[in-house]
Amino acid sequence: MSARIIDGKAVAKSVREDVAAGVAALEKDHGFTPGLAVVLVGEDPASQVYVRNKGIATREAGMRSIEHKLPADTSQDEVIALVRRLNGDDEVDGILVQLPLPGHIDANVVINEIDPDKDVDGLTEVNAGRLVLGKDALVPCTPQGSILLIKTVMEDMSGANAVVLGRSILVGKPLASLLLAENCTVTTAHSRTKDLEEVCRGADILCAAVGRPEMVKGDWIKPGAVVIDVGINRVDAPEKGEGKSRLVGDVDYDAASAVAGAITPVPGGVGPMTIACLLKNTLTAAKRRRG
Ligand code: GUN
Secondary structure, eight states, rough: OOOEEOOHHHHHHHHHHHHHHHHHHHHHOOOOOOOOEEESOOOOOHHHHHHHHHHHHHHHTEEEEEEEOTTTOOOOHHHHHHHHHHHTTTOEEEEEESSSSSSSSHHHHHTTSOOOBBTTTTSSSHHHOOOOOOOOOOOHHHHHHHHHHHHOOOSSSSOOOOEEEOOOTTHHHHOOOOHHTTTTEEEEETTTOHHHHHHHOOOSEEOOOOOOOOOOOOSSTTTTTTEEEOEEEEEEEEEGOOTTTTEEBBOOOOHHHOOOEEESSSSSSSSHHHHHHHHHHHHHHHHHHOO
């Protein structure tokens, strides 16, 4: 059997088109354009690329992108002062503080300064609490995107055994909450889990978010399972030439796709969904605030 490939690029495109249509409708009916503020502290090269791509996608969806780039030695108090100013700015509907922050800044403190109704990353304690309690929350983008991808191949997740590998605040924990909200029986597995392979073999839906290249092997997967690979790992690829690298997920893709029913590739699976869901959250926040 060869798994169905879940095309994250195509699904993300469709989400972005829906957002663009929603933005156009807001402009027509209410006369305003949603704005997303992104705060970047320092010069981390990967973060610079992410922030640039977020800005491009925001403008493509017809929204305003407001970028604040601060030097690496900016104090925590200065970052907090900026976040508070953005909280009070009526033209700003969403605020995203790009992570990681430099070592002298406590990301937890800064993130929790964001007005929960502008917290388009869904990372404040208020939104995390709302999600766990099953209340209307702004939901973290990568887990939200993962659920949308599962829905393209599985109409009803009710009663399915879902295993989430990883327990990060950004992905594992919120993804487990979202799967529970879909009435899955959810197991969160992690580095201390006993019989990890066996736990994975019981999964109808297996989501890997551990950041370990190709850790999940083909024989960990239940035949026909839906496999969502959240990992994006850069590994050496000497076969492509000296010093070359390639991106791989947390799942051994070739082996897994011979067993799974459906699988997300890396790249082109979950990755593109993150920005798409960020735009979706920004539109949602804008509508709630002033729609
Ligand atoms: N850095 C890597 N991923 C993310 C994300 O989803 N949100 C933020 N704010 N920073 C990140």
